[in-house]
Amino acid sequence: MRCAECKGRLFCGLPRCPIMSRFHAQVSTAGCGTSYMGTAPSVFVGSYGYPAVSSGPLMTVDPDAPPVWVAQGLSIEEIVGIRARTIRGSAPTVAVTGQIQEIALSSSPLDVEAAFERPVRFDLNFDGTITPVGLSGSIRHLDVIDNARVSRVVDRITSDDDLPATEACEHLGAEGVDVYQIAQLMSAGLLGKRRRVVPTKWAITAVDDTVSKGMKKAIFRFAPVREAEFFAATLYGNTMAVILIPGDWKFEMIEVWGRRSLWAGEEETILSDHEGRKQGRYSPIGGAYYAARLAVAEYLVKKQRSARAIVVRHVNSDYWAPLGSWVIREATRAAMQGTPVKCASLQDAAAQMDTTLGYTHWRERSKLLDEALSQRTLFEF
Known part of the structure; x- marks a missing residue:
């Protein structure tokens, strides 16, 4: 990350850096133990080693919705601070598929209980496509406590396993489902005929592309x-x-x-x-x-x-x-x-x-x- 005290260098890790110190302080209050109980508003699927990737929930008590951050007028530093204390759970996809699909389907954050193999670690990395996450931990056990609240249109489209993923994205976009949730559904393997999890980074761009292509079909007629x-x-x-x-x-x-x-x-x-x-x-x-x-x-x-x-x-x-x-x-x-x-x-x-x-x-x-x-x-x- 860039620090004014460090003359604009990226990813400054110096102990004297006030921004890094603040993020580490936020992390210490987030609870860096071997368990978590609280909300999981979204999921994350990694891309390393695809197709044998790791998946898991993103766990935070803060809102995980860019439109909310913008509406609240949050600064870059405040957003990075929120993400610095967000925990990315990671496990072999086969072990947590059902749980991440419940989280992705729900229109509101679900409560989860997670046990980690070891204390979560601070690892704040940046990327041009996905939002940074500060904490990560290998999941030993994951329970979803709540029942997913699923909208009718999401239930209808995700239940149709004869509908190709492209058409599913286009239908969801046409029905007013925002791309943020559509990307979650795609990433969790809930769309298409041959369903499989998709790395979150890929799903974000694929959904933007697919939904806008569907809109272009209508625009051509206007x-x-x-x-x-x-x-x-x-x-x-x-x-x-x-x-x-x-x-x-x-x-x-x-x-x-x-x-x-x-x-x-x-x-x-x-x-x-x-x-x-x-x-x-x-x-x-x-x-x-x-x-x-x-x-x-x-x-x-x-x-x-x-x-x-x-x-x-x-x-x-x-x-x-x-x-x-x-x-x-x-x-x-x-x-x-x-x-x-x-x-x-x-x-x-x-x-x-x-x-x-x-x-x-x-x-x-x-x-x-x-x-x-x-x-x-x-x-x-």
Whole structure:
């Protein structure tokens, strides 16, 4: 993690580091013994050694829901503090399959009793897709005390073992089940014909991708937005700026890591990717691409409109700890839920983007902007 006292170094482990000291203090109050009794709001499936992976509950008395953290206005430090005292239980999947499936099915956290092989250990690691977890322990025995509270739509879809996983995700998304729970269901092996657990990291991106693809099928049938629109919001040092252009569905994302930000040094790091009706490969931007695309697709489905979307993500040094792809998802959702700036032309929308970002060189990476301006000029000619 990044510490102001340590001049911005990542994953500082120095005893004098005040941030690390605070997290260790929180861990000591969380109970680092060999047992746990309390709530388990979600599950975690590892990816190491796939398909012979370890699985288990995430155990914490704190909320394990990014939309709640955002609504409460929690800072990065507060979120990392919550995750630092969260315990990730780990056992061979075959030993805990039934228990993690109950937890994943439930619409509210379940109480569990867990016994560990040895005292849980502090091991706070960061990843660009999944949210960090501070404590981990090998589970010797796990009991789920509560009964799962399962919504009708989740019960119906998970009970249908003739429904392919892709269609199950699309149906759940269309019925209003948020991607956070859908990813839990997929990770716990509750979707599809040939059911198996899926590493949480993979499930998060797969669900963002699959649900937004399902929404694209509807978007193709909608009329285009009437005029160019601009949206923007900033969350935890991530600015998401979006231009919607009248037309059939196309999507482009440009990701800019500013100087001295988390994944950049003295020079900016810029990635870009785009798609038309289909996207045949995994995006080089990674999970952030699918998280942003989902939020834009959600907006268009709600408005029953189609559009060509240019999304620019700018990351500054305020984003000192990677919290997971949910940050991009929630930041883009916040942008799309705001009041759009109606623009008389695409040039006006691009100027709004310039002003918001404080630079214009995103234009050099935008194939969709170039294409839209060229097509407009030819049409007018």
